[in-house]
């Protein structure tokens with residue numbers, strides 16, 4: 463089956479890995495990226511594939527209904543992989559409305575366009591919504607999120623993602639739109655924007671700056687290497703059942719303090735520094751408002767039904783991630799200086 467796929471948010475962290483996987487693994491598919499290049503979107507993430515003949519980039523906002531209508535008519539998409547979102551919890555605490563606009567309104571605009579364009583024939587069509595485990599709320603010391611766990615979002619980010627998930631399911635039940643949702647745990651890896659915990663600390667270790675840990679650093683996240691996440695999306699996209707939800711996670715829980723200590727340990731070795739040097743940079747700071755205590759995914763359904771499991775152990779994935787940042791200091795420098803924003807003008811306006 464051939465596809466023309468709209469990937470929204472393809473210039474972001476997960477979206478760029480997903481785009482790379484689909485563009486290179488499926489040369490027969492046509493992949494169209496729609497990304498508004500907000501602070502989190504960076505075309506340098508896609509440099510290595512930008513000249514592939516099955517790749518098209520469009521700069522635009524998912525909340526622009528006219529634009530969405532136009533590109534659906536032009537490209538006749540058979541599938542949508544919807545990654546575009548405002549994704550940072552801390553930003554959602556200071557600007558919740560932006561999260562409602564992009565994550566909720568933007569998703570509904572895309573759903574409407576898919577419904578309208580596929581209304582006469584939904585064969586081999588799919589609206590795949592990429593979501594987060596944060597919709598399930600916060601766990602205590604015990605238990606895991608399964609696909610049947612009730613939604614209990616507690617930050618403006620997770621509330622907006624939960625709302626978008628509800629709209630996706632509503633379009634399935636009300637209009638029979640073919641949809642799939644996956645809810646994944648925290649990702650890490652190359653091209654991660656350095657305001658999220660792991661890349662922020664890598665950058666700060668490189669610059670000998672404090673490593674800010676919220677509260678006591680005891681909150682727990684379940685970390686998955688980003689390439690394992692996009693491989694799971696590939697499996698679900700091709701083998702998943704319409705109308706279903708799949709949880710994706712690595713069974714890999716770490717407290718924030720333990721992660722940062724492991725990061726410091728590995729970076730001291732890689733940078734030839736004395737043992738314990740980077741750990742001295744750890745600084746406990748004021749806790750995040752409403753900070754969720756623990757996330758942990760039960761990915762049994764995905765493993766049993768579709769045969770996916772993560773390929774990397776965390777220490778190995780972290781080591782690969784650090785190596786990538788050490789080898790790509792220019793990318794990091796462009797992001798931290800804001801220069802990555804110039805790439806669009808130099809690369810695309812000349813065409």
Ligand code: NAD
Pocket residue numbers: 470471472473474475476477496497498499500501502503504522523524525544545546547548549550564568592593594595623645646647648649650655
């Ligand atoms: P990201 O912030 O790195 O990337 C988001 C991308 O969306 C950026 O390229 C940005 O320019 C684009 N974008 C934002 N608003 C837009 C708009 N209005 N119109 C068009 N493009 C817009 O996010 P990410 O970490 O890659 O997350 C991608 C998806 O995966 C999100 O839906 C997020 O909720 C979900 N998710 C993320 C994680 C994680 O750990 N990062 C875990 C589970 C699920």
Ligand code: TYD
Pocket residue numbers: 550551552648657658659660662674675676679681682683718750
């Ligand atoms: P983050 O990367 O923002 O992901 P999320 O909040 O979506 O899980 O944060 C991961 C964990 O690290 C979370 O418990 C908050 C914590 N954290 C810090 O302790 N310090 C920081 O500077 C940041 C950005 C996060």
